[in-house]
Every structure is written in C-alpha cells, then in structure tokens.
Amino acid sequence: MEKLHISCDGGDYDILIAPEHPEEALALPGGKLLVCDSNVAKLHRAWAEKLTAPADTFVFPAGEKAKNADTLLAICRRAAQLKLDRGATFVALGGGVTGDLTGFAAAIYLRGVEVMQIPTTLLAMVDSSVGGKTAIDIPEGKNLVGAFHQPCRVVIEPRLLATLPKRELGNGLAEVVKTAVLGDAQLFELLESNARRLFDAPLPEDLYAEIILRCCRVKSAVVAADAHEHGCRAFLNYGHTFGHALELLSGFRLAHGEGVAIGMVLAAKLAVRLGVCEAELAARQLELLRALGLPTLVPAGIDPRACLDAMRGDKKARNGRVVLILPEAIGKVRAVGDVPPEIIADFLREVFA
Ligand SMILES: NC(=O)c1ccc[n+]([C@@H]2O[C@H](COP(=O)([O-])OP(=O)(O)OC[C@H]3O[C@@H](n4cnc5c(N)ncnc54)[C@H](O)[C@@H]3O)[C@@H](O)[C@H]2O)c1
Ligand SMILES: [Zn+2]
Known part of the structure; x- marks a missing residue:
C-alpha cells in the first residue's frame, strides 16, 4: 500500500493506493450515500456496498450527459429522503463524471458534507479524484458551475481498472x-x-x-x-x-x-x-x-x-x-x-x- 497525505487550503486528507485492508480504508463514521453510474453499478457496486455499508446507493445513467443539475439535485434529494445529517459522507464510486457530480452534491447538501472518492477510471485515479474541483455541465458549456470541495479521503484500487474499456x-x-x-x-x-x-x-x-x-x-x-x-x-x-x-x-x-x-x-x-x-x-x-x-x-x-x-x-x-x-x-x-x-x-x- 502507498499513502500520500495532502495538506492544502480547504483540506487535509490521505490518498490510499492499493490498501492492504480495504475494509478499513473505506470505513467512515456517519451515514453514507454511495453514488455510481449504471456501468460501474453492474461491475463494482456489490464490492463497494459490502465495504462501505451505505444507507442507499444512487445510480444514474453512465455518460457525460448526466453530469447536470437534475442529477445533482436528485443526489441531494435522495440524501434528504434518507435523512442524512451533517455527519454524513457521500461516496463517489466511478470516473470523473461521478466524482465531479458527487463532490459537488457534497459541497452543497446541508451546505457541505464529506465526500470520499473511490475512482474507477485511470483518468479519475490520476487526475479528477484529487484536488477538490467539482462541477456540473450546463447547456452553455462544460464544468461551468461548480465548487472547490476537497475529499475527506481518496481510496484507489488499481485492480478496478481491469474492467475499463x-x-x-x-x-x-x-x-x-x-x-x-x-x-x-x-x-x-x-x-x-x-x-x-x-x-x-x-x-x-x-x-x-x-x-x-x-x-x-x-x-x-x-x-x-x-x-x-x-x-x-x-x-x-x-x-x-x-x-x-x-x-x-x-x-x-x-x-x-x-x-x-x-x-x-x-x-x-x-x-x-x-x-x-x-x-x-x-x-x-x-x-x-x-x-x-x-x-x-x-x-x-x-x-x-x-x-x-x-x-x-x-x-x-x-x-x-x-x-x-x-x-x-x-x-x-x-x-x-x-x-x-x-x-x-x-x-x-x-x-x-
Ligand atoms: N475535477 C477535476 O479536477 C477533473 C479533472 C479532469 C476531468 N474531470 C471530469 O472528469 C470527467 C471525465 O472522467 P472519466 O473519463 O473518468 O469519465 P466517466 O466518469 O464518464 O467514465 C468513463 C466511462 O467509463 C465507465 N467506467 C468507469 N469505471 C469503469 C470501470 N472500472 N470499468 C468499466 N467501465 C468503467 C463509465 O461508466 C463511463 O462510461 C469529465 O466530466 C471531466 O470534466 C474533472
Ligand atoms: Zn484533462
């Protein structure tokens, strides 16, 4: 396992790469909402649910098209229906689309809850899951609405790449x-x-x-x-x-x-x-x-x-x-x-x- 500690304006967190004990790496207190897209749900949802024990899993249609205000609010509404409180953590299991959407939802739900990133694409593992940029697309352009919201933890499992096209x-x-x-x-x-x-x-x-x-x-x-x-x-x-x-x-x-x-x-x-x-x-x-x-x-x-x-x-x-x-x-x-x-x-x- 490799561990990197990040200290920056707005965040202080670990990036865990190939953790030996994923069940510990993925354990966080409080209620959790797992978010993933329809492709990742088929492949890796069961594994993530087992290790993170979320209150529920929100699944949206795979693709950049879903990175919009409707999906963003639907995530927040699901959290509200589950009565998740300020101590909750949103868990983003997926590529950059999932990470950006879930991170932004976490930035605005109850004016801010934690987000844990579990990237499943190489792009998300090396780029989008680290750094705290979150966003959605609007008809006028990509990533035009968003927030800086650092994750509380990033857990990277390189073996999830085996299913990636x-x-x-x-x-x-x-x-x-x-x-x-x-x-x-x-x-x-x-x-x-x-x-x-x-x-x-x-x-x-x-x-x-x-x-x-x-x-x-x-x-x-x-x-x-x-x-x-x-x-x-x-x-x-x-x-x-x-x-x-x-x-x-x-x-x-x-x-x-x-x-x-x-x-x-x-x-x-x-x-x-x-x-x-x-x-x-x-x-x-x-x-x-x-x-x-x-x-x-x-x-x-x-x-x-x-x-x-x-x-x-x-x-x-x-x-x-x-x-x-x-x-x-x-x-x-x-x-x-x-x-x-x-x-x-x-x-x-x-x-x-
Ligand atoms: N926040 C940032 O700093 C930052 C940086 C770079 C890019 N981005 C954003 O990231 C997005 C692109 O990310 P992406 O390329 O990961 O796209 P993506 O999330 O759409 O994933 C690409 C495809 O791979 C599938 N997939 C994901 N993991 C898989 C797996 N393990 N096995 C099989 N299929 C899998 C997805 O369902 C999807 O079809 C863009 O919206 C971009 O704006 C954000
Ligand atoms: Zn890029």
Whole structure:
C-alpha cells in the first residue's frame, strides 16, 4: 500500500493506493450515500456496498450527459429522503463524471458534507479524484458551475481498472503523459520503457500503482501550492488549451484524452518553434504517445481559425488572452501568456495543413 497525505487550503486528507485492508480504508463514521453510474453499478457496486455499508446507493445513467443539475439535485434529494445529517459522507464510486457530480452534491447538501472518492477510471485515479474541483455541465458549456470541495479521503484500487474499456484506459494515459511532462521526468522514462505492457491482460497492477502514485504526488504538490487555481495549478492544463478546442471542434468525436494527446503534440511543436525547448523533447513525446496508441494528428476538416477562436473562448483564457503551457524539458513546463495571436494563428495554419 502507498499513502500520500495532502495538506492544502480547504483540506487535509490521505490518498490510499492499493490498501492492504480495504475494509478499513473505506470505513467512515456517519451515514453514507454511495453514488455510481449504471456501468460501474453492474461491475463494482456489490464490492463497494459490502465495504462501505451505505444507507442507499444512487445510480444514474453512465455518460457525460448526466453530469447536470437534475442529477445533482436528485443526489441531494435522495440524501434528504434518507435523512442524512451533517455527519454524513457521500461516496463517489466511478470516473470523473461521478466524482465531479458527487463532490459537488457534497459541497452543497446541508451546505457541505464529506465526500470520499473511490475512482474507477485511470483518468479519475490520476487526475479528477484529487484536488477538490467539482462541477456540473450546463447547456452553455462544460464544468461551468461548480465548487472547490476537497475529499475527506481518496481510496484507489488499481485492480478496478481491469474492467475499463481500452479507449478509456488510453484517455487516462494521455493525462499520465501530461503529468510526466509537467512534473516527473522519471515517470516519463517509466512510461517509455513499459509502453507496450500497459494494455496487457491481465493488467500490470503494480506498474499502474506506481504510475498512479507518481501522478498523485505531482498533482497534490501542485494543488497544495495553489488549491484555488490562481497560479501554478494552470500547469495541469498542459495540452488542454489546444486539446479542449479540438475536442469541441471535432463535435466530441475526439475523447478528452485524445484531444489532450494532440494538444500536447501541438504545444511541444510550438515550444520548439519559440525556442522554449529542444526538438528532441517534442520527438520523444510524440513517440511515447504513438506507442500508447494515442492520436497525434489534428483530424481532417478542422479549421485553424475556428481553433484559435475556441482557444480564446476557453474558460481559462483571461480577457480573450490565451495562456499556453509550454514544455521546457521533460518534467518542467512554463506558462506563457504573451504569444501574439498572429503567431499562434500562423502556427495553426501550418500544422493543420
Ligand atoms: N475535477 C477535476 O479536477 C477533473 C479533472 C479532469 C476531468 N474531470 C471530469 O472528469 C470527467 C471525465 O472522467 P472519466 O473519463 O473518468 O469519465 P466517466 O466518469 O464518464 O467514465 C468513463 C466511462 O467509463 C465507465 N467506467 C468507469 N469505471 C469503469 C470501470 N472500472 N470499468 C468499466 N467501465 C468503467 C463509465 O461508466 C463511463 O462510461 C469529465 O466530466 C471531466 O470534466 C474533472
Ligand atoms: Zn484533462
């Protein structure tokens, strides 16, 4: 078992990875409401119910579509019907959708109860379950309504990944590469030397445990330094400014991690162009992403102008100014907010051709 302790503004909690005694790791006082989506309910609900003994389990239809105000309020109403009080804990068993929804419900039910995260996708294990960001989508955009609400505990069981579809595993691996480039050169090497094993059956659980530990370490260090996203937390956005725009313009045919993979390729190319990093970095990253089976080319039919507009409209742009996270070396990135839009536009025209 590995244990990480997080101390940040708004939270003080443990991340337990592959605990030897899951029944102890998952035991918490007070009434519990377990929340999971319909896919996870079929696969892992019985295990989680046995270990957490919830008052009830709330199951919602799997998919990003359910990450909305209706589901959010339905979770709160179920808690109220169960008469759960301020000492209650909501337990999020699932991917980022479940974690974001349940975390937000916990932030607002009775003005705040605890939430425990039990992530079941690689993306949730290495990214969304740690850091306390919670949100729902509204018709005007994704994640536009939410709150910072740190979990009281995160319990990660890498063996739950065995049931995850390959494409979802790939999505998570894109975030792992992101984390390696922004803060852990050794993790990058670990991925390079094990890329082919990562999709093996049975899944190499120990290798995943090591990867998850390293990612949580980087993410928690960044969050501890900047829980409310005023400064270096933006580094976690490496590959995401290009990636979000491509996801959107592909009509969401590109999954999030796939957009991020192509986004990292573009960010590294631009960094080489601007003299921020060596060409070798971009080449190594490209090779790793390919070895992991992730897309690295902008899909045909996406207009570079529309891409720049989408980047300027991104939630994280400030006054329409795009802040780009560019790699300096493997393990080190820099935020650059002063790249003139014309330079980005020329670059996009070239790489999209
Ligand atoms: N809060 C944050 O900091 C943060 C960070 C990154 C992403 N996010 C959010 O996370 C969401 C994406 O997360 P995701 O990719 O985990 O999506 P998801 O929760 O929809 O899970 C992806 C799919 O995998 C299925 N699944 C989950 N665990 C499984 C398992 N063990 N076996 C088989 N199937 C399983 C789900 O039912 C779903 O169909 C987005 O809404 C995004 O905005 C939040
Ligand atoms: Zn992401």
